[in-house]
Amino acid sequence: MLREDLQKALKESMLNKDMTTVSAVRLIIAGMKEKDVEARGKGLKEASDAELLSMMQGMIKQRNDSIKMYVDGNRQDLADKEMGEIKVIEKFLPKQMDDAEIEAVLKTIISSTGASSIKDMGKVMGELKAKYAGQLDMGKASGMIKSLLG
Numbered sequence: 001m002l003r004e005d006l007q008k009a010l011k012e013s014m015l016n017k018d019m020t021t022v023s024a025v026r027l028i029i030a031g032m033k034e035k036d037v038e039a040r041g042k043g044l045k046e047a048s049d050a051e052l053l054s055m056m057q058g059m060i061k062q063r064n065d066s067i068k069m070y071v072d073g074n075r076q077d078l079a080d081k082e083m084g085e086i087k088v089i090e091k092f093l094p095k096q097m098d099d100a101e102i103e104a105v106l107k108t109i110i111s112s113t114g115a116s117s118i119k120d121m122g123k124v125m126g127e128l129k130a131k132y133a134g135q136l137d138m139g140k141a142s143g144m145i146k147s148l149l150g
Contacts, residue, residue, distance in 0.1 A: 002049050003032070005092060020081070024088035031055050053134025056089050097136045105132060106144055118149050
């Protein structure tokens with residue numbers, strides 16, 4: 001479904017001459033193709049939607065880092081371009097969880113995996129990535145896991 005949505009968005013944005021959307025969607029599709037090549041190396045047909053959502057989260061993180069550098073370097077024009085790309089990428093991600101929802105999910109995963117100490121963090125993160133990729137910031141979740149297990 002995600003793949004079809006990306007192709008449809010690319011065609012529509014090209015017809016509407018929306019170059020911000022065209023370039024952002026092309027970047028997503030290029031990343032998707034890279035993930036598909038990696039998946040074929042592992043014997044799979046294509047990358048899973050969870051992997052693609054995680055990749056798009058990473059793209060947003062990269063753009064946020066770039067925005068900070070551009071603002072520090074007085075290049076607001078470039079920062080605005082990155083913000084436009086973030087808005088396009090976010091259209092393809094599921095609704096993001098807030099802190100309360102993340103904490104509730106983490107408590108459920110911790111109890112279901114039997115995690116009891118910081119040593120079990122890998123189990124919890126693996127389960128979290130498998131079920132909720134693209135729906136939350138994994139960095140933020142990592143800090144919450146540490147506080148819940150520590």
